[in-house]
Amino acid sequence: MAVVPTDNWLAEWIDNPLDLLKKTKNGKDDQQSFYQYLMKHGMYRSSRLASDTYEKMKEKKLWDRFALFEQKYKRKWNGPSVPIYLFPVQEKRGMFQSSMKKSGVCFKDEIFFFVTDQEDPKEYEALFVHEYHHCVRMKRLNKKDAEYTLLDSIIFEGLAENAVKEFCGEKYVAPWTKEYEEKELAKYYEKWIQPNLDIKRSSPLHDQLLLGQKAYPKMLGYASGYRLVNQYGMKRDSSTNTLMGVPSSTFVP
Incomplete structure (x- = not known):
């Protein structure tokens, strides 16, 4: 279907x-x-x-x-x-x-x-x-829903938007990909995302960090995932087909 x-x-x-x-x-x-x-x-x-x-x-x-x-x-x-x-x-x-x-x-x-x-x-x-x-x-x-972590979620979003850039063009990527300057996003990532990469989807903190809810910068997790994917791709083959099934941990420097 x-x-x-x-x-x-x-x-x-x-x-x-x-x-x-x-x-x-x-x-x-x-x-x-x-x-x-x-x-x-x-x-x-x-x-x-x-x-x-x-x-x-x-x-x-x-x-x-x-x-x-x-x-x-x-x-x-x-x-x-x-x-x-x-x-x-x-x-x-x-x-x-x-x-x-x-x-x-x-x-x-x-x-x-x-x-x-x-x-x-x-x-x-x-x-x-x-x-x-x-x-x-x-x-x-092929993971169970309960096994997905914040790291998985941010890489899902980063890879999906990287695919948009590859197949549709830079013009069509989401605004959150350009929301932050590199230095600013690196600081946010180190402060909030990196210490919580292993939290599960079931944790309330997961969505707060992914979407930038509460006091966190908006779309923080999305933007961080796109940053990690792009950093990885600058050094290697970053085509969508190559990266589609790569484990999320691969993108963490």
Whole structure:
């Protein structure tokens, strides 16, 4: 299975997102909790706004477009075939938050994309590359969820965005890759990331450091992972195919 026909699902159940999620692997048992989780990652809240986005998605033929991405990168990376779901993004996020144009979340057995109309269609491919890279790397590492550490998480993000740079171009890498000057990020890494590389995903500190929550600099873990991957790549072959299954510890100097 590849790109699931959620365009047909939305036509019938856009007002009832819990019914949509019943049809997914991770949402089949507890739709309410799963929906809350997906909304944190960008899934639509308002069915009224989502209906407008859905029409834009159909006009852009995004299901066909993502199916082509899946074929392309599954072949390039010898990747797994997992269900891929497209839903409208949660564009309006409140008075003091900017609109979201694209987002995604990857599990080892399915991927969710939250999208709307983009002026530059290459943005869709950049989103796909980042999330599908996660899926392929999870398959290569073959670790249990409970075994993943902060180091694994930051390298996941660094490698995925390195793949975006390789296949889509520097223009399409995420803003967090340029958030900090080298000297500043090196200091943050040494102070906060390096002492906690072995903490597990289950620790609250994991997400605080990865995302830059609480008092930590924003997207600290993401930016640190990208820095480590780039430092490693400057000295060696840094192609995506070469690095896809490399253990996370390899990137720590």
